[in-house]
Amino acid sequence: MTDPDPIDGDVFVSPRYLAGSTFTGDPALKPLRDLGWEMHHNDDGNVYLTSPDRRVRLGYLPEGDDDGLWRISAYTDAFAQPHWGVCFNDMAPTELVTAFTTALAKAYTDGPDAYLTGPGSADSQASAFNAVVPLINRGWQLQHPRWGVMELKSTDGMAGLEYTSGKLDHQRELTTLEARWYMWGGPARPRWYATASSNTPVHLVTAITTAVSDPAPLPRWRDAMLRSLREAAQLTPVTPPPPPVPTPLDVRRNVARLPPALGTVSVPRWSTASRPPARPAPRTGGARR
Known part of the structure; x- marks a missing residue:
């Protein structure tokens, strides 16, 4: 019998958008590394992955110039500017990034139509609605409409999504928070955020919204969490599974492993027909004084 996988943490955090980062990039890098994407890193410890066709690139940048820890971009031409870009900051729960890279790995396997554009127009509000359906189905509420912005918030008000319609400056989308999609979570600043620019396939954005609204809690080490997150989230101790x-x-196998001395030696028993053992002879010696 094999032991279950260990839970990496001493508490479960709910809702999961208050869990914070795990401060490790391996789980989110794995789906793309499993496809054989080329990996290299610089002297500062930043990691870069590149797809075999050079059309998709990922940067894991713990020593980057800003708080954009994860930057993923896709190109219609290897030497053109990014066709779309996605960014997660250093506070984002790693599981959200993993959900995105897992969907990206599948899309890359399916071909350019899946990872460059995907079905439907990424900039149409009708198509964008597909990405917010998981949030609505899990209780997130549409906010009072603002001109050109569709906004949703979680029931506790500690996570949200904004989708901006209309024309945007594509370069600013790739370098600022003024992107087509803006997601955030946390009780107060500093919050985690994720952005996705125009042209990002809606099914890739949907992978993030599905993960962020998943009711399943996330395991964390309590002492590694920010105090603001510990105070706002519901923490449940992780109890080890019963043996x-x-x-x-x-x-039967355990009995078979017993040594012969324990498994084969018989113990004599008395019966009415058995002869009692002889009494030992009395001791001799000097009398006590």
Whole structure:
């Protein structure tokens, strides 16, 4: 019998958008590395992945110039400016990034139509609505409409999404928070955020909205969380699973492993027909004084 996978944390955090980062990039890098994407890093410890066709690039930048820890971009031509770009800052729960890179890995396997554009127009509000459906289905509320902005918030008001319609400056989308999609979470600043520019395939954005609204809690080490997150989130201690109940086959195997001295030696028993053992002879010696 094999042991279950260990839970990496001493508490479960709910809602998950208050969990904060795990401060490790390996889980989010794995889906793309499994596809054989080329990886290299610089002397500062920043990691870069590049797809075999050079059309998709990912940067994991713990030593970058700003708080944009994850930057992913796609190109219609390897030497052109990015066709779309996605960014997660250093506070974003790593599981959200992993959900995105997992969807991106599948889209890359499906081909350019899936990872460059995807079905439908990424800039049409009708198509964009597909990405907010997971939020609405899990109780997020549409806010009072603002001109050109569709906004939703979680029921506790500690996470939100904004979708901006109309024409945007594409370069600013890639370098600022003024992007087509803006998601955030946290009780107060500093908050985590994620942005996705125009042309980002809606199904890739949907992977993020599905993950951020998932009701399942996330494991974290309590002492590694920011105090503001610990105070705002619901923390439940992680209890180890009970030991597995041995099967009859396990019992037989354990008995078979007993050493012969324990498994074969018989213990004599008295009966009415058996002859009692002889009494030992009395001790001799000097009398006590």
